Each structure stands twice: as C-alpha cells, then as structure tokens.
Amino acid sequence: MMGNARSATSLTAALAGGALLLTACGGGTDTSAADESSSGDGSQAQGSLTVWVDADRAEVLQDAAADFTDESGIDVELVQKDFAEIRDQFVSQVPTGEGPDIAVGAHDWLGTLVTNGVAAPIELGDTAGDYQQVAVDAWTYEGQTYGLPYSMENIALLRNSELAPEAPGSYDEMISMGEESGAEYPFVVGLDPNEADPYHLYPFQTSFGADVFGTDDAGAYDPEELTIGDAGGVEFASWLAEQGEAEVLNTSIDGDLVLETFSAGDSPFLLTGPWNVPAAQEAGIDVQVDPIPAPGDEPAQPFVGVQGFFLSAKSENVVAATTFLTDYVGSAEVQTALYETGGRAPALTESFDAAVESDEIVAGFGEVGAEAVPMPSIPEMGAVWEHWGTAEAAVIDGEGDPEDLWTRMAEDIQSSIDE
Template sequence: MKRFLSFVMTFVLVLSAFVGCSKPTSNQSQDINQQGELKPEEGATIVVWESQGAEGDFIKYAAQEFEKRYGIKVKFEPVESTQTVNKLQQDGPAGVGADIIAAPHDQLGKMVAAGLIQPNHNPERFKKDFLESAVQGVTYEGEVYGYPIGIETYALFYNKDIIKQPPKTFEEIIEFAKKYNNPKEKKYALMWNVGDPYYSYSFLSAFGGYVFGNNGTNKDDIGLNNEGAIEGAKYFKSLRNIYDVKQKDANYQFMSGQFENNKAAMIINGPWAVAGYKKAKVNFGVAPLPTMNGKQPISFSGVRGLYLSSFTKYPNAAKLFLDFVTSDEMLLKRFEMTGQIPPVKSLMDKPEIKDDPIVAGFMAQAQYSTPMPSIPQMSLVWEPLGAAFSAIWDGKMEPKEALDKAVQTIKDAIATQK
C-alpha cells in the first residue's frame, strides 16, 4: 500500500512546479574532463537495445545528436524491451551484447541477481531531479540501478467519432456492445490483448487479487487465486459475450489494427501506442478504466528505464550517453516522439505536458495503479498467469481451476530457485 500511495502522490503532485536540474557528474573523478563530463574511451562505439517503433526512433534521434556533440557512434538494434534481459543473459558473457538496454522495471531484480547490470553512476542526480516513484522503480534493495525515461500505465482509449464520452462502468460497455458489435465486420465495442496478463491482471485486482503480498515483496504470499481473484476471473470470462474471439486471435496486433481502422470503439492500451494512433489520425481520447460491478480496476504501472550492461567494453562512453539521453532536452523530445510521460520534475510544468488531455487521461488512471513487483520471482509469474487467462477465455478451464494451476506452477518454480 505504501508503494501504491507513493505512486499516487507522485501523480497528484505531477502538475506542481518543480525547478532545478543539476549537471550530471561522475563518481569517478579521474575520468572527468575539463568540461566536467565523463571522458569516453578511445574508439568507443555503443550499442543500444530498445523496442522498434517510436521508442526506437527516439534512440536513433538521440544517437545522431550524441554523435554530433561527442563524435561517438551509437548503434540502435531493435529488441523488444521485454526480451532484452534474456538476450543480454545469453549474449553478454559472449561479448556480443548491448552496452545499454531498455527494460521494464519488473525485470530489475532478475537483472541484479544475474549480475547483468551496473549501478547508476550518478544516483544523487536522479534522486534530486526525477520523480520519486520513477527512482523507486529502478532501485533494488536500496541501490539505484536504472536510468528512468518514462512512467507508464495502461488505460481506456476511446474513439471519439464512435463514442462521445468514455463510459464510467463496464456495464455501460456491455450495453453499448449489444448495439455496436458486428462480428462479420470485426467491429467490437471493446478490445484488448486478453491473453496478456499485464493487461488482464486488472480484472483480478478489481476484486481483490494481487501478485505478491507486502507491496509486491513477499514471494511466499501469492494472491492470484484468492477469493477476489477468482471473482475477477469470472467477470473476465463473462466478457467473451461481447468480444467473441479466440484468445490467439484477440491479440495486440488485431486490437490495435481495428482501432486504427475505426472498427474498435474502445481498447485497453498504454502511452507507447499514442504516437501511432496520432499518426493514423484516429480521433481518440484516454480515460481511466471503467468500474466492474462498482469495483475499480487497479492497473499495473511501470517505469521504463535504460540500464548499463555489466559486459560493456566502453563504460564511460555508455555513461556519457545515458547522461545525455536523460537530459531535460532529450526527454522532452522523447515525449514529443512517443507520448510517454517523462519522469523529470522540471518538465511537469511544461505546457505541452500539463495541458495535454492524453497525458491527463493516463494520470487519472495512475491514481488507480500499482507498481509491478520487481523481485526476481516476478519473472516466473507472467507465463503461467497468461496461460490461465487464455484457458479461461477459451473455456478450457474454469477460473478457479486455472488460477490454482497457475499459482501452483509459480510456487513450484520459486521452490526450484531456493
């Protein structure tokens, strides 16, 4: 609850004026040049792994600007941010991994335990100038590791040309679907990636389900099959009546494509999708997730960060790029390119951020969000929980049976780590 309240308070204060941005410094004074910046290694070339799309486009833009200023080449290689950790675990020891990777914060514990990343080289700058929740998200056991570049949660996107005002309840969506749905034309009132536990977790949380107890830190207290979670899974299953598509087909690509083509009235998605929908000229808004039987869904919140590989051959050059890419100028440009909220205090009062209705929609949902657990055991949750949602949606298993199986699988996997 403390972590949740911390995240809420950060977003409540997010429109307050913050000033001051300290110039990055290094703890390694012997590696500082006369300009107070890190001295890069001779012949350094940096490789960055980040998702393709708007996020990758930003890295490419930052790389060009960095090379202009410092003469150091930065190569962008497209790797989905959810896959970078596993790839670094394989490629890093072989000397062919990236110098810097992007990753969601729930992977932090796993990265630290495996020795894949180095601590943040200037944590005091981030503690001073960045939002507290963002710094907490990239901190593990009291030490700051990551370089936060965005705070994100998912919310309800709605097509303003189809539905003028966002619904407050799922019951409204169900009623609207009775008139709007046309399966032959693949038109649906609501679509989302039903088999992805990142999104579908909100159905469990609305009724009292949770991943790990004690604010996501107690691996021995799993709440994914408690009474509330089972009730939420039943509600999730009932929505097959308004989105009658098999799980394998009710995926992200189908959902996003139908929204771009004005076939989906509403979808559940995150800020990473904003740039694409604007480019597709969809007339859309963003609002908090509607209630379910009067209960408010709690979405996962995440801190998107960059991390310095333990295997880099050019640590100074990589740190210099990390300082550069997390500057106010670059993160404001990233917001412009991706629509993702920059976690910097001094940027929150910028008109292009505080007056943006899309940002306001995500901030409204953020007060009903909880950070994804970042302990190493979180990596063991996604696959069995996703399998449970898939089995429930396709009618292969009843909610209690599916969730009990998922939790047992998670417990067994945790036991093998001991």
C-alpha cells in the same frame, strides 16, 4: 547544447574528486583520471564511455554525447543494437569485459540483470525527485535504483467520442453505453485462444484486489508471497467466466481484429496501448483516452513498463557514466526529445508536464500510467505468464469451474517457482 546548467559544474566536481578509472569496459583504453585528467576542472580527462542504444535512441543521444565530450574530454561511443537483443547480449558480454558502460532497456529486465550480477546501482541523488515516482519505483530492485528512466508505457481505454461522448464511470456503465451506441460490439480487447492476455486483463483483476505477488514494507514485490490465488483472484475468475459466457470477452478476437473493429466504428471502446492510436486516428476516429473502468470495488490499475538506461557492473567509468546519465540524458531537453521520437510519456516530470499540456493522447495515457503498478521485474515472474494466460483462456471459454481452474493455476505457478 542538450545538457543543462548543472552539467559542467557537477561533471567537474565528479571528475576532480579522485582517481577515477576512465576506461570503457570494452573500449580498450587504459587511462586513469589520476594520471591523465589535467587539472581541477576535469576538462582534459581522457577515456571513453560505450553506450548500447537502439537506432531511435541513438539519434537523440548524439547531441548529448557530443556536449558531454566537449565539456569532459571523455568520448562517448554510441553502439546501435537491436533492442530485443540487448538484454541477453548484456548478460553474456559484461562478465567477459566486452560489454558497454551503459545500455538502454526495460525495467522488467532487472531481475535477470541483477541476479546475473551484470548491472550496478545508479546514484540518482537529488535528481530522483525530478521523475515520476512510478518510474523510479519500477527501476528499483531490492531497495536500490538501477536505472535512469526516460519513458513510461501502459494501456488505457480508447473511446470513440462520436459513439460515446462521455467517459464511463464503471465497467458496467461502459458496457451499457456500448450497447446503447448501436455498435456491433459494446467493448473490445484483443485476446488469444490459448493464452488470453493477462497483460491487458490485469487492470480488471486488480479491481478485485488480486495482485500477482505481495509487497514488502518498501512496496517491492515479494517473490515468496504469491497472492494471485487469493480470494480476490477467485472472485476475478468468476467475473471472467461471466464475461465469457456473455461473449463480452472472446478469445477468438485477437489484437489485430479488435483494432480493425474499433477503427471501423464497430465498437465505442478499445482497451489497448498508445501503439494503436495512430491507426484509429488515420481511420478518422476521434479518439479519447480514458481511465480503465473497474468491474470490482478497487481501482483498475494496469501494468506500467518503464524504459531507461542502466550501468554495467564491470564499468570502470562509473562516475563519468552516472554523470552522463543524470545530467545529460536526464535533462529536460533530452527527455523531451526521447518522447518526441518514441511517443511515450516522459519519465522526467518537467518533460511529462509539458507533454501532457501539449498532447491530450499522451496526457490520457500518462495520467493512467502515473497511477499504474510497475510490471514485476523479479525473476519469479517468468514462472507466471504461461500458467496465468492458459487459465484465463480456459475460464473465459467455460472449460471448467472458474474457482477450480484458478486455484490449479496458482498451484502450478507456485510449483514452477519452487523448481
């Protein structure tokens, strides 16, 4: 059984507590618990849940869905979708009543989902404390939690231990170690000639105290407080220009080339995510995962992306759907299985701790991710990326005064937000 000990008890209480409408919003069943759930144990409840998942998650959830059905009498239909298409299809289909009760997705979809009125808050209750705090924070929007998290993904510093036996304590130390190693490049990170890569460069930016948006008292991003153009951002831009002039940062070296460089032993350090670790290991590199060294006075914090499952605002099976998520998908067995399939640090602390103990690569990324900051999920973030990346590329390539380029970027972002 892939559920846990609390599953049957809490499910019984939930379904026996009142007249639940157990109708999947797209499933065509019209049966209420008040009419058809037989007795107090809820074991004969009728109805179904529809869950949109990608292929990998579908395979993992099959056993959990079967357990839930056995214990509740509620069918769970797992519908496979292309992950990249789920958000837009969810937004378009939920208002028509054709969408699912539950869907898998990324936390930075929240702004779109909530502003379109298609996602509903989920009551994690006491189980909220069972997850890594950054994972719950990522799925929180305007003070309400909208998803049950299952994995976390972020970048960190990969180190070739043969070229650099010890982790650097600062950015300058990393560059010195890289130069002393005799490798062709002291450090590499994939960039783009037109848009640089704000995602990969963000931890360096945060070390100068330069966020994108301010935060309110609860720690949520404030769309009305654009802070990227503040003094810390200008200082970061000056540093970027210096790195570009020194050719430490090079917009002509993209993500594929830096992976080839690191895998060939031509650089001891690569700033990247877990997706590039297998290729480096297959090339024979002894890979270590370290915290990102800070060029500024504050910690270098990357963005963390958190995947999870969220509820439809049109679902008529909210209690059953919530129970399936919190007690089955949220069990250590399922969270661990999802980690084993996806290779990303689990969101559930019990599974996270087990993964960290058994896998040093996951441990390295997980420890960095636990101190990372959630990717902003507010809709205004959509106005940031293009201006941000274009300005970074221009600064690195020396196409103007760094302060002027950065200040103009902030003004352009604000104008786009105001439109």
